[in-house]
Amino acid sequence: MADPHDSKPRRRYRWPWLLLAALIIGIVLTVLWVLGAIRKVKEIRRSTREAVVIPASRDLKKANPTASAWTNGMVWIPGGAFFMGSDDGQPDERPVHEVHVDGFWIDQTEVTNEQFERFVKATGYITVAEQKPDARLYPNVPAERLVPGSVVFRPPAGEVSLENHYLWWEYVPGANWRHPEGPDSNISSRMKHPVVHVCWFDAVKYAQWARKRLPTEAEWEYASRGGLVRKPYTWGDEKHPDNQWRANIWQGDFPKADSGEDGFRGTAPVASFAPNGYGLYDMAGNVWEWCQDWYLPAYYSRSPNRNPQGPDTSFDPNEPGVPKRVQRGGSYLCSDVYCMGYRPSARMKASPDTGLSHTGFRCVRSH
Numbered sequence: 001m002a003d004p005h006d007s008k009p010r011r012r013y014r015w016p017w018l019l020l021a022a023l024i025i026g027i028v029l030t031v032l033w034v035l036g037a038i039r040k041v042k043e044i045r046r047s048t049r050e051a052v053v054i055p056a057s058r059d060l061k062k063a064n065p066t067a068s069a070w071t072n073g074m075v076w077i078p079g080g081a082f083f084m085g086s087d088d089g090q091p092d093e094r095p096v097h098e099v100h101v102d103g104f105w106i107d108q109t110e111v112t113n114e115q116f117e118r119f120v121k122a123t124g125y126i127t128v129a130e131q132k133p134d135a136r137l138y139p140n141v142p143a144e145r146l147v148p149g150s151v152v153f154r155p156p157a158g159e160v161s162l163e164n165h166y167l168w169w170e171y172v173p174g175a176n177w178r179h180p181e182g183p184d185s186n187i188s189s190r191m192k193h194p195v196v197h198v199c200w201f202d203a204v205k206y207a208q209w210a211r212k213r214l215p216t217e218a219e220w221e222y223a224s225r226g227g228l229v230r231k232p233y234t235w236g237d238e239k240h241p242d243n244q245w246r247a248n249i250w251q252g253d254f255p256k257a258d259s260g261e262d263g264f265r266g267t268a269p270v271a272s273f274a275p276n277g278y279g280l281y282d283m284a285g286n287v288w289e290w291c292q293d294w295y296l297p298a299y300y301s302r303s304p305n306r307n308p309q310g311p312d313t314s315f316d317p318n319e320p321g322v323p324k325r326v327q328r329g330g331s332y333l334c335s336d337v338y339c340m341g342y343r344p345s346a347r348m349k350a351s352p353d354t355g356l357s358h359t360g361f362r363c364v365r366s367h
């Protein structure tokens with residue numbers, strides 16, 4: 001028969017062991033919770049830093065949870081306010097005014113021939129320049145001239161007045177994105193160059209296929225400034241810093257002869273020059289880029305200051321009756337003596353059905 005006194009000491013010592021075990025488990029759980037909290041705080045700090053600083057596109061993608069296969073080759077531009085326009089530029093750039101745009105994705109480069117070819121192969125799309133013009137839309141043009149084609153830059157032989165741009169632009173039958181200078185030219189060595197001779201309608205069709213859209217004029221200028229405030233160029237204050245050309249523009253006697261001092265006559269492969277502060281290439285020069293907005297000369301002073309979408313109508317005093325869409329960024333034809341379009345505030349415009357040998361585009365996405 002067991003001695004009842006034997007079990008008493010064992011019962012007395014079990015409780016401290018259980019308490020000790022519970023204490024140890026509690027300490028371990030608390031330490032794990034604290035470590036998890038520290039890691040979370042670090043993650044929040046890192047993502048906040050990446051969203052505010054202007055890092056390389058790789059980091060920006062990490063900072064934005066909506067990055068996907070659709071945003072490959074794009075940079076996330078954090079929303080914010082900026083000073084749009086310039087008081088030193090052309091009348092249609094004035095006045096400088098503050099505008100807010102929400103964040104958006106934007107292509108790092110102009111759309112290339114290679115990318116546009118992919119779109120055409122996938123959809124069978126035929127650009128406007130490849131189609132016979134509709135006689136009803138051009139009642140004053142003789143029937144024999146209503147043939148597919150596009151507008152090509154042709155340097156004049158001698159001195160010409162800069163007042164008349166028809167002296168260096170020519171409608172060339174058979175010119176289109178595959179044949180930029182006419183039927184005898186091709187793009188086989190220019191697949192990384194920006195696509196040209198795409199009119200506004202063509203650009204919109206491409207954007208829809210790519211699940212994107214054209215940028216508003218405000219988005220385009222905000223992105224082109226690369227985080228700089230009221231600077232005349234996308235890279236800063238000087239046009240030609242350290243004797244280095246920062247964009248593919250025109251050097252020499254415009255429109256007669258381009259000396260090609262920047263390394264290129266005509267278009268250059270995209271991203272041949274350093275990017276701006278947001279990691280975007282050719283926001284100055286190479287080719288003009290279509291924007292979503294209609295063009296009005298004095299639009300700025302009447303536009304809302306938050307996510308402006310452009311006016312409902314268009315008016316160009318030089319060609320009344322021809323509605324035009326905005327283009328931005330300048331091209332390889334821009335020089336000091338003419339449009340100086342490579343400044344972030346500079347504006348151009350063209351009829352949405354018109355393709356030109358110095359005009360292309362890039363796209364954006366809201367999400």
Ligand SMILES: [Ca+2]
Nearest residue numbers: 248249262264
């Ligand atoms: Ca050049």
Ligand SMILES: [Ca+2]
Nearest residue numbers: 282285287329
């Ligand atoms: Ca450009």
